[in-house]
Amino acid sequence: MKKISVLNDVMGPVMHGPSSSHTAAPFFIGTIARALLGEEPASATFAFDPMGSFAQVYRQQGSDLGFAAGLMGLPITDETFPRALDLAAEKGIEIRFAVEPLSEADHPNTVEIRMTSRGGRKLSAAAQSIGGGAIQFTRVSQWPAELRGDAHEMLMEVTRTAGPEVLECLKREVKWVGAPERQAKRGLVVLHVKLQSALDPETKSRLRALPGVSQLWTAPPVFFPLRGEPLFASAEEMLALAGSRSLSLGRIALAYESELLGLPEQEVMAEVVRRFEVMRTSVHHGLEGKLPPMQLLHPSARKIFRAEAESRLAVGGIHTRAGARALAVMHINSGGGVVCAAPTAGSAGVIPGVLVSLVEDKGLS
Incomplete structure (x- = not known):
């Protein structure tokens, strides 16, 4: 059963709109692909199956921007995100998007990645956007894989005869979580290890230099690593x-997240507050007069909010203001601004609308 994290799966990600599946997830895929390549990229092709959703919307929903921004190592909230393709061209990175039949397209949000670094290193991989910004890499080079961005990951390709010796060296050099996974194919073995922390450059160089090692790939987490176990698995529990x-539901949820992520409760709460401030900012920005353009609709949240304040609506009150605030966030999201998905970009307005109304209209802390 999948471990559910509040910050990873419910209250996030913080992202540029308009789509968690088609904007944020491509950014995370691009970020991990850059790490797997291991060197500064020179060129990249992102291929989509013609029957999949990426092929239909990758330009309209900013998938191309997400892939490019991640590939360059930009932060997901970087103000230059809307110019990611231009920035890549300025850096001399050739990015191409192709629509072609993919043999691995068993999910509508599948992408095949083909990259070359400035030093000549190559990477072939396949990944999927699986909803709400969540991702998984299903292949690295010739090897089936499962990388979800919630751990420090390392894959080593070695000759079959060198495998046992390399594994013994790994035990001395790195600290891992769980047991290494092993696959074998045509005289080669790949070892997949989840690490407690990132490999330092010196350790990585020593591992690459081991006899029999032909490839080493590492990838950082793009979400909070899951270091513990859930305190409960149902509402009843x-x-x-x-x-x-003798705790409130809010306090027990805080204890749950602290235990699952292996972080002090103060750190978890600080991140929750940070995300609330992203929500509040998107509400206030969405109620301003000048907004980023949306593709289909004209903004209306400000008009509704002002009409309620002037008693020009048939039904007013905090519920109407909460609705207007939620709509304001969706204006920002649709215009490619920064929002906190909750749990998707398509529903990013509801929680901010309610919380900001409780804080600003009822004076709650």
Whole structure:
């Protein structure tokens, strides 16, 4: 059963709109692809199956910008995100998007990645956007894989005869989580290890120099690594645990996330507050007069908010203001601005609309 994280799966990601699946996920895929390549990219082709959704919307929903920004190593909220393709060209990175039949397209959001570094290193991989900004790499080079961006990952390709010796060296050199996964094919073996932390350059160089090692790929987490176990797996268990500890549902959720991520509760709360401030900023920005253009609609949240304040609506009150605030966030999202998906970009307005209304209209902390 998948471990559900509040920050990874419910209240996030913080991202440029308009789509968590088609804008944020491509950014995360591009980020991991850059890391797997291991050198500064010179060229990249992102190929989409003609029957998949990427082929239909990659320009309209900013998938091309997400792939390019991730490939360059930009932060996801970088103000230059809308210019990512131009910036890549200025840096001499050739990015191409192709629509062609893919043999691995068993998901509508599948992308095949073909990259070359400035030093001549090559990477072939396949990845999928699986909803709400979540991703998975399903292949690295010739090897089936499962990289979800929630751990420090390392894959080593070695000759079959060198495999045992390399594994013993890994035990001395790195600290891993769980047991290494092993695949074999035509005299080669790939070892897939989840690490407790990123490899330093010196350790990476020593591992690459081991006899029998032909390839080494590493990838950082793009979400919070899951270091612990969930405190509960159902609403019933949550209620029971909250009762036994005399905690509110909010406090037991905080304890859950702290345990799952292996972080102090203060750090988890600080990140929650940071994301709330992203939400509040998107509300305020969406109620301003000058907004980034949307593709199909004209902004209306500001008009509704002002009409409610002037008692010109048949039904007003905090519920109407919350609705207008939620709509304001969606204006920002649709215009490619920065929002906090909750849990997707398509529903990014509801939680901010409610929370900001409670804070600003009811004075809650």
